[in-house]
Amino acid sequence: xxxxxxxxxxxxLKNLRSLRPQxxxxxLRLTAAxxxxxxxxxxxxxxxxxxxxxxAPAAAIVCSPATTHVRVASALVDRGxxxxxxxxxxxxxxxxxxxxxLAIRRGVPLMTAYNxxxxxxxxxxxxxxxxxxxxxxxxxxxxVGQYLPDWRPGCRxxxxxxxxxxxxxxxxxxxxxEIDYVYWMFGMPSRVAAMxxxxxxxxxxxxxxxxxxxxxxxxxxxxxxxxxFLQRSVSRxxxxxxxxxxxxxxxxxxxxxLYRPDSGxxxxxxxxxxPDRNAMYLDELSHFLECVEQRQAPLIDGHQGRDVxxxxxxAKESIRRRSTVEIGNDGxx
Numbered sequence: 001x002x003x004x005x006x007x008x009x010x011x012x013l014k015n016l017r018s019l020r021p022q023x024x025x026x027x028l029r030l031t032a033a034x035x036x037x038x039x040x041x042x043x044x045x046x047x048x049x050x051x052x053x054x055x056a057p058a059a060a061i062v063c064s065p066a067t068t069h070v071r072v073a074s075a076l077v078d079r080g081x082x083x084x085x086x087x088x089x090x091x092x093x094x095x096x097x098x099x100x101x102l103a104i105r106r107g108v109p110l111m112t113a114y115n116x117x118x119x120x121x122x123x124x125x126x127x128x129x130x131x132x133x134x135x136x137x138x139x140x141x142x143x144v145g146q147y148l149p150d151w152r153p154g155c156r157x158x159x160x161x162x163x164x165x166x167x168x169x170x171x172x173x174x175x176x177x178e179i180d181y182v183y184w185m186f187g188m189p190s191r192v193a194a195m196x197x198x199x200x201x202x203x204x205x206x207x208x209x210x211x212x213x214x215x216x217x218x219x220x221x222x223x224x225x226x227x228x229f230l231q232r233s234v235s236r237x238x239x240x241x242x243x244x245x246x247x248x249x250x251x252x253x254x255x256x257x258l259y260r261p262d263s264g265x266x267x268x269x270x271x272x273x274x275p276d277r278n279a280m281y282l283d284e285l286s287h288f289l290e291c292v293e294q295r296q297a298p299l300i301d302g303h304q305g306r307d308v309x310x311x312x313x314x315a316k317e318s319i320r321r322r323s324t325v326e327i328g329n330d331g332x333x
């Protein structure tokens with residue numbers, strides 16, 4: 001079952017049908033808008049959660065606004081239904097620990113959908129970093145930016161989830177992939193300092209740009225992450241500054257560049273191309289379905305999704321306080 005059919009929900013529905021052509025697939029629409037429309041790939045359409053639960057799906061993909069994730073996922077998990085929750089795992093931390101504990105009690109797989117972890121070029125970057133090819137990573141500079149009005153052609157960007165605080169919008173939540181892959185490679189930082197707000201002329205109520213500084217203690221490492229809704233040309237890059245070299249990843253072209261001090265030169269590598277960007281979404285969904293069938297822990301479980309949200313919350317608190325925020329073992333200090 002797929003909950004909500006925005007752009008990502010429609011992608012998951014199409015991919016689910018291609019991976020499970022004989023399955024009975026239901027769709028839960030949480031709002032009145034578009035109810036009753038013909039949904040290619042869907043066998044059933046539901047208008048409330050109880051009706052959807054009566055369908056007794058084998059698994060569910062929650063693609064509704066982030067502020068609804070905990071409520072919807074809790075109802076599903078309580079019935080023993082495995083859930084893939086679109087990023088971010090929630091709009092804030094309220095009630096999230098209860099959901100994670102419920103999933104453990106029910107023995108239900110709960111996965112957070114950070115699809116970049118399934119992008120071959122980023123997986124290659126992680127392998128290079130972990131191999132020690134550039135020595136100890138001392139600094140990281142990650143960036144992502146795209147002009148918000150270009151995201152979803154045909155609809156008012158001001159009405160989109162990305163632009164609305166009540167739906168969990170803003171650059172920090174919507175562009176949290178960068179925070180996730182830094183966390184995937186290096187774990188939780190010791191402290192976070194951030195600045196952000198509305199710097200463009202988009203007329204939205206959430207931050208259109210944010211800059212985070214994550215500091216690690218063991219080993220000492222400084223990570224800078226830039227997120228924005230303002231760049232007219234799409235950008236996704238990351239530089240890893242190591243004690244024995246430098247690695248640069250271009251997430252748009254899948255090109256990696258590696259500098260080695262022994263040769264004093266850069267080498268360029270292009271990861272074998274995938275058919276299209278949908279391939280990583282298919283791999284992500286295939287992994288989730290395998291976890292459902294084998295009742296195994298997913299690559300990106302709910303606790304990892306919670307950790308990424310903790311970093312986002314620390315950044316928001318830093319912006320409010322205009323100061324550095326320590327991150328303790330149990331959350332923002």
